[in-house]
Amino acid sequence: MNLDLQFKIKNDKNLLNYLRQNSNWYKYLNRSPRNFDNFVSEMKEAYKLRPTDKFNNLCEKLDLISSFINVLK
Numbered sequence: 001m002n003l004d005l006q007f008k009i010k011n012d013k014n015l016l017n018y019l020r021q022n023s024n025w026y027k028y029l030n031r032s033p034r035n036f037d038n039f040v041s042e043m044k045e046a047y048k049l050r051p052t053d054k055f056n057n058l059c060e061k062l063d064l065i066s067s068f069i070n071v072l073k
Contacts, residue, residue, distance in 0.1 A: 008036070015043055
């Protein structure tokens, strides 16, 4: 794994934790640094950091708030 990739991973806590939990990615990142984009997208999918996940989370929170308001009425 080249130094740039190592610095990117060590500076991002989520990437480092995901790499430790899924050690098979060491092999892929060592073989080809081009796999880094796939690694990041899989990490975002696992930790639900994609924009669609954030939007869904916001919608769920709004539904919860509206249900609380309806109960109080």
